[in-house]
Amino acid sequence: MENYLDAFVKAFEGTLSWTWKSILFEVPWYTNYFWGLIVISLVVWLLEIFFPWRKDQAIFRKDFWLDAFYMFFNFFIFSIVISGVYQIIGLLLSEINITAKSLAIIDMSNWAPGIQLFVFFIILDFVQWFTHVLLHRYRILWNFHKVHHSVKEMGFAAHLRYHWMENILYKPLKTFGVMLIGGFEPEQAFIVHFIAIAIGHLNHANIKITWGPLKYILNNPVMHLYHHAYHLPKGKHGVNYGISLSLWDYIFKTNYIPEDSGTIEIGFKGDDKFPQDFIGQNTYGFGKSKN
DSSP: OHHHHHHHHHHHHHHHHHHHHHHTTOSOGGGOHHHHHHHHHHHHHHHHHHSOSSTTSOSSOTTHHHHHHHHHIIIIIHHHHHHHHHHHHHHHHHHTTOOHHHHOSEEOTTSOHHHHHHHHHHHHHHHHHHHHHHHHHSHHHHHHHHHHHTOSSOOGGGGGOOOHHHHHHHHHHHHHHHHTEETOOGGGGHHHHHHHHHHHHHHHSSOOOOOGGGGGTBOOHHHHHHHTBSSOOTTOSOSOOOSSBSHHHHHTTOOOOSOOOSOOOBSOTTGGGSOOSHHHHHHTTSSOOOO
16 A cells, blocks of 8 residues: 555656646756647637637637636646556556556557657547547536537637546546557657647637648548537537547548538537536536436
8 A cells, every 4th residue: 555655646746846847948848748738829829810710709719718727727737636546557557467568469669760650649549539439429428528518619728628537538548549559669759749739729729721632631620610519410429529630530420511611509408507617517527417
């Protein structure tokens, strides 16, 4: 028990220290996720301001500051709080001989770094796409995912507006996906991390981008707006589940873009009764749902 407690404390202190050092620019720039998030957010926000898709939408749209807080809470505050728990889970798995090496089905140790990153990106994105489908398919998970879909005006910060339970759901599955890859060097992952943030911000931004022929590969704001549509096709739990890639939606026939005006209503049935504050939204999903 003492070993677990020590591991918990060290993980918590280590994550807290790393975040503080990031704020003070005391970590390598390519691993500085704190300022990286801020820079990407400012760039995409400026694009929204100068090239708005919905021109009548305010620069400081509805829930702008709430979503901005979500960004830092989900990426940093929650990560600090939960870091010790993940460390304990890692120790428990190692004690029953479940390690990255034991689960690896692909050995990439001799592959070129670029190919490693490409495969890592593809596998990680598919795992997130599949998890996203589950969030819409099963009511108990959908009740948590409603937080993300409670956005009524889309903007870049809506990307990271989600219930803290989604971290609990996504991270183990993402970790499992990574464990299937043997020989991957984790320090290279920062490239995929920043690309994913940028694409996610753009997908939620008030900008009209379709990528031309690349729309069948890359997710985009037009496609993702319909993921948030209030009115979905009959019999569908959701559409356009893609995170960074639209590829999976076209392969599994979950793509849906009937038009591209950007003026559709977004949200879900009953969202007028959904909590409007951070505390209310993040305690939602544990009680009996009325919607």
